[in-house]
Amino acid sequence: MKIKSLFFGIAKDLSGSAELILDIPVNMTIGEFESLLSERLSGLKDTQNFAFAANESFVERDYHIKENDVIAILPPVSGG
């Protein structure tokens, strides 16, 4: 299935894109998606301390990605 993924902060610089449409297997978890990212985007390797969001809410590594989900890749935040 195709999902939209958004890259912010240093993730945007490392991936080279703010937004990518990626084709991923059905029912993939965020953890599996993270591995897939590191394979497809060589810059995105050390993402252990990154967070992920699905549809503007934080999700854990065991979250199963659904059709039409918008997945955001969030490096450690530094607002304030």
Place this chain on the structure above:
Amino acid sequence: MKIKSLFFGIAKDLSGSAELILDIPVNMTIGEFESLLSERLSGLKDTQNFAFAANESFVERDYHIKENDVIAILPPVSGG
């Protein structure tokens, strides 16, 4: 000896004056001065929780009043 005493807050209302020149015995303590006040100014009886200052600094009940001291009678404060 004569000393100047200043009355603030409710103490001013109870004593009827902002400022009084009082004649007191030499070497009197603040504690003794407090008793003297309650005798001379009938309104000023319950001053246990009042504080006293000599020359703009807090002093305890055992402070010995000196010639030319300015003694202030300070009810519980309520600034802020």
Place this chain on the structure above:
Amino acid sequence: MKPIIMEKTISVILTEQTLNLQECFDFVKDPGCGGVAIFIGTVRNNTQKKEVKFLDFSAYEAMAVKEMQKIAQQAHVKYTIKKIAIHHAKGLLQIGDIPVIIAVSSPHRKDAFEACQFAIDSLKETVPIWKKEHFFDGEVWVNAHP
């Protein structure tokens, strides 16, 4: 019958405009409250001894606003407060500029202080906003490599 008026108790803003301290205070101040606690972040002129030229704040905007609203709601649940404003800037900021203002009113000043601290601590942990520091000889994403 009296109309029911829902008073707004939360103000959340993420903006490229200069943040306004008086506006935050005016939003939270309340005739039933004795005190307001405010935290104002300011851009420092150096990090780890390097002189900062300017900062660039970017955000996952929709989610950042949602997360700031969550923090404001949590502050209302955890503490006895009347109103809370969480305003954050985005875009380029110079030394001394204000990236964030948090203002909280409460009948009790302890709650105002604690809710204000809770809100800034939470914001720095969870709200998807990123700061890039620009130096005279380069730039770096803050916190990217802890």
Place this chain on the structure above:
Amino acid sequence: MKPIIMEKTISVILTEQTLNLQECFDFVKDPGCGGVAIFIGTVRNNTQKKEVKFLDFSAYEAMAVKEMQKIAQQAHVKYTIKKIAIHHAKGLLQIGDIPVIIAVSSPHRKDAFEACQFAIDSLKETVPIWKKEHFFDGEVWVNAHP
């Protein structure tokens, strides 16, 4: 030889003028500091369910200023702060008016918050200022009979 410039790190004011939030912030803000904590007292519309008409603040002025300066100095000793402003109003204040503003800048926000709380707590305990509440049917010295 460079001249030695002693920067003013304490601003203490007791005034009949309206207190100015922006002025307090402008005094304490510092390019070496990441944060400013501010407490603003506001006049409440009621005490113990009685509606307040206005307040009258009186002070032992010389001593009050000295005590506020002491608190500011103690805050500098106890916490890592850069600047502190303690401004207090005197005279008649209406509902919503501001009797007190305390602002503190620090490189570390925890110190800014703690010093600000310390200062307002100390001020309410030791600074010789008295508040008389005027109601529609009388008046009372606050704290006079605890």
